[in-house]
Structure formats: structure tokens, C-alpha cells
Amino acid sequence: MGKSMSIKPVSDNVIRRLPKYLRKLNEMLDANVRRTSSFVIADVLGLTASQVRQDLNCFGEFGHQGYGYDVSTLKEGIEDILGMNRGFNAIMVGVGNIGHSLADNFCFSDWGVKLIGIFDVDKKLIGTKVNGIEIYDVGTIVDFIAENRVDMAVLCIPKRGAKEMAALLAENGIEAIWNFTNEDLFEPYNQSIVENVHFSDSLLRLSYRLTERNDNK
Amino acid sequence: MGKSMSIKPVSDNVIRRLPKYLRKLNEMLDANVRRTSSFVIADVLGLTASQVRQDLNCFGEFGHQGYGYDVSTLKEGIEDILGMNRGFNAIMVGVGNIGHSLADNFCFSDWGVKLIGIFDVDKKLIGTKVNGIEIYDVGTIVDFIAENRVDMAVLCIPKRGAKEMAALLAENGIEAIWNFTNEDLFEPYNQSIVENVHFSDSLLRLSYRLTERNDNK
Numbered sequence: 080m081g082k083s084m085s086i087k088p089v090s091d092n093v094i095r096r097l098p099k100y101l102r103k104l105n106e107m108l109d110a111n112v113r114r115t116s117s118f119v120i121a122d123v124l125g126l127t128a129s130q131v132r133q134d135l136n137c138f139g140e141f142g143h144q145g146y147g148y149d150v151s152t153l154k155e156g157i158e159d160i161l162g163m164n165r166g167f168n169a170i171m172v173g174v175g176n177i178g179h180s181l182a183d184n185f186c187f188s189d190w191g192v193k194l195i196g197i198f199d200v201d202k203k204l205i206g207t208k209v210n211g212i213e214i215y216d217v218g219t220i221v222d223f224i225a226e227n228r229v230d231m232a233v234l235c236i237p238k239r240g241a242k243e244m245a246a247l248l249a250e251n252g253i254e255a256i257w258n259f260t261n262e263d264l265f266e267p268y269n270q271s272i273v274e275n276v277h278f279s280d281s282l283l284r285l286s287y288r289l290t291e292r293n294d295n296k
Numbered sequence: 297m298g299k300s301m302s303i304k305p306v307s308d309n310v311i312r313r314l315p316k317y318l319r320k321l322n323e324m325l326d327a328n329v330r331r332t333s334s335f336v337i338a339d340v341l342g343l344t345a346s347q348v349r350q351d352l353n354c355f356g357e358f359g360h361q362g363y364g365y366d367v368s369t370l371k372e373g374i375e376d377i378l379g380m381n382r383g384f385n386a387i388m389v390g391v392g393n394i395g396h397s398l399a400d401n402f403c404f405s406d407w408g409v410k411l412i413g414i415f416d417v418d419k420k421l422i423g424t425k426v427n428g429i430e431i432y433d434v435g436t437i438v439d440f441i442a443e444n445r446v447d448m449a450v451l452c453i454p455k456r457g458a459k460e461m462a463a464l465l466a467e468n469g470i471e472a473i474w475n476f477t478n479e480d481l482f483e484p485y486n487q488s489i490v491e492n493v494h495f496s497d498s499l500l501r502l503s504y505r506l507t508e509r510n511d512n513k
Binding site for chain 2: 091094095097098099101102103123124125160161162163165167176177180181183184185187189190191192230231254255256257263265272274276277278279280281282283284285286287288289290291292293
């Protein structure tokens with residue numbers, strides 16, 4: 080494992096499933112289950128056993144013929160693949176409704192990411208804390224990035240400022256943006272890696288599938 | 297279009313891209329752009345023109361050789377495909393942090409869905425409103441479903457009660473669940489269609505890709 084894995088490109092659909100495997104493996108460990116199989120994992124996740132084996136084979140040999148998977152080893156392997164042990168630091172930019180809700184409720188550290196600072200323009204918020212994390216003036220963000228290791232930015236500002244802020248962050252060496260602004264930031268135009276989060280995408284998939292089901296009745 | 301479309305199964309990756317097309321088409325209309333092409337759409341979305349044509353061809357003939365796409369027609373076509381004109385009603389179950397933030401900030405009606413009621417166990421909340429929508433006692437949910445057209449449930453209760461509530465909703469005819477509980481609800485075990493929302497999935501994809509990039513430096 081380790082560096083050699085990163086050479087083989089892995090399909091986005093596989094990457095999409097890894098967090099699901101991880102959740103189930105964590106539940107197994109909580110329930111003191113130490114050994115599992117592609118059949119069991121497939122069953123709880125609504126996949127086929129061969130799909131599970133194929134997914135996990137993308138990253139090398141986790142399983143052993145006739146034994147299955149050691150839950151703890153597999154979990155650590157997936158955490159390693161997902162970069163959860165790289166000590167990534169994140170800052171949040173914008174602490175309105177969604178930013179506040181994330182800072183307050185989303186457990187970044189469960190996913191190997193440390194939220195080390197929050198930035199906003201609102202003078203009333205600057206100097207206060209959310210969930211123990213200080214809110215700084217957004218005007219100091221470039222200095223903060225220069226003085227601290229910052230790997231990711233959680234972008235929660237209004238849509239209209241999103242592109243400009245993304246460019247500023249990229250210029251200052253932020254390589255990954257978790258984007259909640261509702262402005263799609265596309266990578267051909269950005270030096271940073273971007274994950275655009277749109278709640279509506281998932282609602283619309285649900286709506287599509289319900290429509291399809293209704294029409295086929 | 298209409299009913300005939302639902303017969304051809306469309307890949308999940310195409311469905312995933314439709315909301316992105318829709319966002320761009322809305323922006324074009326806001327900017328008074330009335331005609332576009334697969335090249336323009338591809339460019340703003342970081343896709344290839346042939347991918348765009350292929351995606352849109354899944355649903356019939358929107359484009360015209362040498363003309364491209366009429367923005368408004370294409371937008372209406374995609375809205376139709378996504379079921380945005382079906383008049384779907386939704387209820388929310390659980391109005392803690394995430395539920396409250398969604399009810400308050402997420403514009404359901406922009407996506408063709410009407411949030412018609414919120415349910416909770418907290419006696420202090422019952423009878424109050426969020427964003428004009430009344431909060432009812434969860435004990436009255438079965439009656440409410442019987443008396444109103446409810447197509448979807450937005451599930452925002454704590455993880456431990458998720459499976460039980462999903463089963464109750466399905467028994468009472470709710471066919472679609474937008475699941476924010478962090479309990480993966482898999483469809484083989486549910487009569488309802490489910491969209492599981494996990495913020496961590498998207499953070500972990502970002503972390504994976506940053507790790508991959510760092511290792512390839």
C-alpha cells in the first residue's frame with residue numbers, strides 16, 4: 080500500500096463507495112466483529128460480492144482466499160487510501176447558516192481533518208468562537224495561510240464571491256476546496272481540487288427516481 | 297417526452313449531471329442567453345461536447361443540427377425529466393440542527409417540492425413554525441399522511457431511530473426518503489426509494505484526491 084497505490088487511477092464510482100465500506104466496518108468493530116467477507120459487506124450495502132471484491136482489489140490485496148477480510152486491517156487500509164492519516168488541516172471561509180451548522184455539528188476530526196480557523200467579514204463575529212474554533216477577519220486569511228499549514232478550505236460564503244475567493248485561496252497554495260457556495264467551481268479553471276456540494280442534486284435524483292417509478296406503475 | 301422517457305433506463309452518472317446542466321441553463325436565462333450549444337455547455341461544466349450530447353440524447357431530441365439548443369426548452373425538458381413539475385409534497389421528520397437549517401435555508405420550492413409539515417418529538421417545538429411551516433407531534437404523522445398527499449419524507453432524526461422510522465413511513469405509503477440521518481438505508485430492505493446524504497462522503501473524496509495529488513508530486 081502507500082505511495083504505489085496512487086499510481087493506478089481509480090474510478091470515481093469506487094471512490095464513492097469507499098466511505099460506505101468504512102461506515103460499515105466501523106459498525107462491525109463497534110459490534111466486536113473482527114472478520115468479514117465480501118458476501119457480508121455486499122449484503123449490508125446492497126451490492127454484489129464480486130463488486131465488493133473488485134472495488135477493494137483496486138488498492139491491492141486486502142482479502143485472503145478462504146479467510147475473507149480482517150475488519151480492522153481493511154478499515155485501516157481504506158482510511159489510508161482516503162488520506163485520513165495525512166494530518167490535513169482545514170480552514171472555513173464564511174460562517175453563515177451552513178458554515179455555522181458544519182462547524183458546530185460536523186465532526187471533521189472523525190474524518191482525519193482538523194478545522195484550525197474560521198474566517199468571516201462580519202465584525203460582530205470576529206474574535207468569537209464556534210465549537211472552540213476562533214473566527215478571524217477574512218482580511219487576515221493570506222497571512223494565516225502563510226503562517227499555518229492549511230491543506231483545505233471549506234467555502235461557505237455567498238455564491239457571488241465564490242470564484243474570487245477560490246482564486247485567492249489557490250494563489251496562496253490551498254490545493255483543495257470543499258465548496259458549499261452553490262457556485263459550481265470547475266477544475267479546469269482552478270488550480271485546486273474541488274468538491275462541489277449541492278443539496279439540490281440529491282433531492283433532484285430522488286425526484287427523478289420517484290417520477291420514473293410513478294410512470295412505470 | 298413525458299411517459300415514454302421513463303422506459304429507457306438512464307445511468308446514474310447521467311442523472312447526476314442533469315442538475316448541473318439545469319443550474320447552468322438557469323444562469324443563461326438570467327443573463328438573457330436564449331440559444332446554446334453542446335460546446336458551450338461542455339465548456340462551462342468541464343465536460344466534452346460529445347458527452348453533453350450523449351447525456352441529453354438519453355431523453356430524446358432536444359437539440360437541432362446546426363442550431364444547437366433553445367435554452368428555455370432544454371431547461372423545461374430537464375425539469376420535466378427530473379419530476380420538478382409533478383407537484384411533489386414532502387414532510388420533514390426531526391427538526392434538530394440539520395433539519396432546522398434545511399427547513400430554514402433550503403428552497404424546496406425551487407426544485408418543485410413543497411414542504412408541507414414538520415414532525416418532532418420535542419414538546420417545546422410542537423405548534424411552533426420554521427420558515428412558516430408548522431411543527432407537529434410525530435405521534436400524529438400517520439394521520440397526517442393519510443389526510444394529505446405526501447410523496448417524500450426528509451429524514452433528519454438521530455441515527456438510532458432511522459430504520460424504524462423509514463419502515464413506518466414506507467408502511468404508510470411514503471415512496472421516497474431523503475435521508476440525512478447518517479444511517480445508510482439500503483433499498484433492498486426498503487420499499488421506498490432512498491437518497492442517503494453523507495457530508496463526509498464528499499469530504500473523503502476531497503481528501504482522497506488531495507492525497508493522490510500529493511503522492512504524485
